[in-house]
Amino acid sequence: MNIDWAAFTPWSALAGGALIGLAASVFALVNGRVAGISGLLGSLLQRGAEGRGEKGAFLLGLLLAPLLWGVFTALPEIRFETGSLGLIVAGLLVGIGTRYGSGCTSGHGVCGISRLSPRSLVATLGFMASGFVTVFVLRHLLGA
Amino acid sequence: MNMVRLSAFACGLLFGFGLLLAGMADPAKVLAFLDLAGNWDPSLALVMTGAIGVAALPLSLAQRRAKALLGGAMQLPRRRDLDVRLIGGSLLFGVGWGIAGICPGPAVAILLTGHWQALLFVAAMLAGMLIFTALEGRRGR
Numbered sequence: 308m309n310i311d312w313a314a315f316t317p318w319s320a321l322a323g324g325a326l327i328g329l330a331a332s333v334f335a336l337v338n339g340r341v342a343g344i345s346g347l348l349g350s351l352l353q354r355g356a357e358g359r360g361e362k363g364a365f366l367l368g369l370l371l372a373p374l375l376w377g378v379f380t381a382l383p384e385i386r387f388e389t390g391s392l393g394l395i396v397a398g399l400l401v402g403i404g405t406r407y408g409s410g411c412t413s414g415h416g417v418c419g420i421s422r423l424s425p426r427s428l429v430a431t432l433g434f435m436a437s438g439f440v441t442v443f444v445l446r447h448l449l450g451a
Numbered sequence: 452m453n454m455v456r457l458s459a460f461a462c463g464l465l466f467g468f469g470l471l472l473a474g475m476a477d478p479a480k481v482l483a484f485l486d487l488a489g490n491w492d493p494s495l496a497l498v499m500t501g502a503i504g505v506a507a508l509p510l511s512l513a514q515r516r517a518k519a520l521l522g523g524a525m526q527l528p529r530r531r532d533l534d535v536r537l538i539g540g541s542l543l544f545g546v547g548w549g550i551a552g553i554c555p556g557p558a559v560a561i562l563l564t565g566h567w568q569a570l571l572f573v574a575a576m577l578a579g580m581l582i583f584t585a586l587e588g589r590r591g592r
Binding site for chain 1: 453455456457458459460461462463464465466467468469470471472473474475476477478479480482483485486487488489490491492493494495497498499500501502503504505506507509510511512513514516518519520521523524525526527528530531532533536537538539540541542543544545546547548549550551552553554555556558559560561562563564566568569571572573574575576577578579580581582583584
């Protein structure tokens with residue numbers, strides 16, 4: 308393993324993580340809900356799902372965050388390394404997988420592990436492991 | 452203005468700022484974290500650490516309450532069983548995450564930043580969610 312120290316950004320990572328944790332904490336205590344983005348999106352797509360206005364308001368905030376950020380300072384880099392076909396396949400897998408798995412990085416990885424949920428712990432280990440394996444196969448075995 | 456929605460909106464904004472600050476909104480950085488055998492960027496492990504460090508106590512408190520502070524029902528999940536859907540779904544999600552370096556939160560957060568790749572990814576992701584709903588609807592009938 309070779310650590311890329313030049314790319315390592317420990318302080319902004321910790322601070323950004325803390326903000327994410329704060330948002331998830333307030334949403335749980337004040338609104339009584341899990342800040343799980345795939346679940347919120349799933350509800351929005353489902354006719355007659357409960358709490359759609361409230362869930363939509365959270366997603367609207369998330370959607371507008373970079374616009375408000377951009378008023379005050381430059382947006383951080385957003386670099387894509389995947390072509391159209393890859394993006395489509397990845398999007399489909401993320402959409403189907405997070406709905407079957409009842410959550411993603413936010414709902415399982417942050418909120419679930421914070422609640423010591425065994426389901427979320429297993430889900431997080433699962434998607435981390437398959438993420439590591441996928442990048443290994445694509446970059447080092449197939450050389451994509 | 453409805454307080455419940457105002458609070459939800461503020462939480463979404465804060466969540467988005469966190470993702471942007473943390474570097475999660477940069478797919479190349481996410482892929483560099485997932486690339487253990489290459490030039491590994493460990494930053495995202497600290498995003499998780501920071502988030503869980505802050506959220507652990509408030510979420511365990513929330514879990515013990517019957518009602519949210521604004522009076523709504525506490526709707527945190529209660530299931531503790533493991534099943535094939537949970538594990539299979541999470542594995543599939545990880546493959547998609549490893550291909551593009553984008554998970555659902557950052558996907559929404561970068562949607563309006565003017566990158567066509569974000570629009571394409573989100574369209575495919577929503578299509579995937581609709582496929583799930585359609586398959587579930589058939590199963591439920």
